[in-house]
Amino acid sequence: MYRAVKEKVHGLLHPEIVGDKNWDKIINVFIITLIILNVISVMLETVHSIYDGNEKFFYYFDLVSVIIFTVEYVLRVWSSNHDPRYSHSLKGRLRYMVSPGALIDLLAILPFYLHAFLGFDLRILRILRLLRFFRLFRLTSYMRAAQLVTNVFKTRFNELLLSLVLTLFLIVIASCLVYFAEHQAQPDKFTSIPATVWWAVVTLTTVGYGDIIPITILGKTFASLILLAGVALLALPAGIITSGFLEEMAKNKKGNKCPHCGVPLDQPPAQKGHHH
Numbered sequence: 001m002y003r004a005v006k007e008k009v010h011g012l013l014h015p016e017i018v019g020d021k022n023w024d025k026i027i028n029v030f031i032i033t034l035i036i037l038n039v040i041s042v043m044l045e046t047v048h049s050i051y052d053g054n055e056k057f058f059y060y061f062d063l064v065s066v067i068i069f070t071v072e073y074v075l076r077v078w079s080s081n082h083d084p085r086y087s088h089s090l091k092g093r094l095r096y097m098v099s100p101g102a103l104i105d106l107l108a109i110l111p112f113y114l115h116a117f118l119g120f121d122l123r124i125l126r127i128l129r130l131l132r133f134f135r136l137f138r139l140t141s142y143m144r145a146a147q148l149v150t151n152v153f154k155t156r157f158n159e160l161l162l163s164l165v166l167t168l169f170l171i172v173i174a175s176c177l178v179y180f181a182e183h184q185a186q187p188d189k190f191t192s193i194p195a196t197v198w199w200a201v202v203t204l205t206t207v208g209y210g211d212i213i214p215i216t217i218l219g220k221t222f223a224s225l226i227l228l229a230g231v232a233l234l235a236l237p238a239g240i241i242t243s244g245f246l247e248e249m250a251k252n253k254k255g256n257k258c259p260h261c262g263v264p265l266d267q268p269p270a271q272k273g274h275h276h
Helices: 002-013 021-044 055-082 091-097 100-118 122-139 144-155 157-182 193-204 217-255
Strands: none
Touching: 002 021, 002 055, 021 055, 055 091, 055 100, 091 100, 144 157, 144 217, 157 193, 157 217, 193 217
16 A cells, blocks of 8 residues: 555656656646746745735745645655665665755755745845746656757757857957957956956857947957857857757657558558558
8 A cells, every 4th residue: 555655646746657647747737837836926026016015925825835845845755766766765765865856846945944944034045946947847857849859959969069169169269369459449348358258258149238349440350250250150059959859850750650551650540451
């Protein structure tokens, strides 16, 4: 009975496990909705016209949310040793508690208890409450779309890492060139190479705040070349991700077809003799 209940709880809290698909969807939709409402609550608390006079509502809403999240966290830890990775009754649960997913769950409820029992500044802890939003990434991990995005970044990790390194290299080069071209003309703007990094980032991303601009001919020349190189380089990650999506979608379409007749597995065979 004890093992059966633990298995049931573990299946309900982990939608990626085959189980009662009706109840686990209901529970996870409820948790996702509650997380979104908590993020909205933190945002609305900064609007004085809404927060003033409704302090008790926001407090009790947070209290009820923390109770629900705490019960969920405790149940996750209790049922975690049903997973073969955390099979040991004590060590397995401890390993689960330090896993990334469990740490996110803990950080979702920790600010409330820090304020309630240790008297930490609530204004700072409100920022930490936004960490609840990151739980959405874990709760939606069983969705097909989320798995597709994860697979794209896994398979294209090396290419994306290379584009990131090239972008950082271009930022450093751009900062050095423009600093030496503009420092004497604008010592109060281009004070150092690290300070010029801000200009390089804003320029390469084509945001262009205009708070720092080159005024010398050499500086403008460097800036023009840097802009042309930046537009080409920053388009590289978009191309890598797009090609990754196309490959993953092609794999999914190929994997969803019957290997014998080529008919999609989610459709009934049109003629006799088609066996999936």
